[in-house]
Amino acid sequence: MVEIKRTKEEIINKAEELGVEYEAKYKGCGQCTFLAIIDALRWGGLELIPEDMEDRLFSGICVMTAGVAMTGEGTCGAVNSAVLAIGLALGISRESQDDRVMRDGCVTIRNTILDKYYKEYSSILCKDVQRKFFGRAWDLTRDDMSQEFLGITEGCTIMQTARWSTEIILDEFEKGNLNLPV
Template identity: 30%
Template sequence: MVDNEQEILDTAYDKGFEYERKYGYCSQAVLSAIQDIFGGIDDEVIQASHSLAGGGSLDGDGTCGGYGGAMMAISAFFGRKRDQFGQGDVADWMDSSKLSKEVREKFIDEYGSIICNDIQKEIFGKSYNLWDPREFEAFEEAGGHDDKCPGVTGNAAKWTAKVLLDEGIEPKL
C-alpha cells in the first residue's frame, strides 16, 4: 500500500472530475486520470474508448462510460494480451474481470446501476436524450458537465485507482 493513498485517491477523483468537466467523454476522462497517475495506458487506448461515453454512442442505454473507462484501465494492467490467446484456461484470465467487478459494485452501491440512463435518473431525477439538442441543453443546464457527470467520473477514477493501488500498481506521481 502506498503511504499517501488518500492523496492519490483524491488526485484521481480531481483529475477525473476536471477532465470530464472540461472535455466531456467520461470514458476518456477516467482513462486519462489513471494514465496521469499510473502510466501504463497508451493514448490509443484513450482514443479507442471515445464512443463508450454516454452509455455507448451517447445513447444512454448501455454501460456508463466512466465504468467502461474503469474496466479498460484495469484491463490495461491485468488483461490478457493478444499474444496470450490460446494460452492457459479461463481461470488464468479472470483477474481483470474480478477487479473490474469491484468497481462495478461501487457503482451499484452509489448509483444503483452501471447503466448510464439509470445513473442519470439517480443524479438528475431523469435521463436525457443527448442526441436531441433541446435535451442536451437541458442536461447542461442541470449541471451535466458542471458537477453531475464529473462527480460520477471522478468516483470512477478514484475507485479504479484504489483497485490498482490495492493490487500493487505503483503511481508515477
C-alpha cells in the first residue's frame, strides 16, 4: 500500500514550483509539465514511474512540446504530458485493458484536465492556447519566432497544468482509482 508522505496541498504546490524551475532549465511545455508532475508526486511519496524510466521518456516527451514538434498546430505539449501522467497513474495495462477500463480512463481525462483546458482556454490546441494566454500565436516553425516565444512564455500553461494534473492524480488516488507499479 502506497502512503503519501506530504499533504495534498504541499504536493500540488511542489508541482507548480517545479514547473517554474524546470521551465528555466528545459524550456519546453511538454517535458517541463511532465517532469513537474512526476517529480512532485515522487517527492510526496507517490511514484508513478522509476527515475530511469523518466529519463527514457524524456526524449519522447520533448518532441510533444509546443503543439507537437514545435509546430503550434497540434495539442498543447502541457496537455499531452498531463494526459500521459494521468494515464500512467490510472495504470491501464495490457492485461487489464478492455472497453470499460479504457473508457473509464478516457472519461476521467476528458472530465478533468481536458475540461479545465476548454473552460480556461477554449481549446487544447497550442496556437489557440497561445492566443488565449498571450493574445497572439507564434509560428514556431520559424527559428526567430520560436526563440522569441521560448524567451517570454513565463510558464505559459506549465505551472497551471502541473498543478491541475497533480491534483487530479491525487484525487484519483484518494478514490482508490490508481493502479501503481509495485
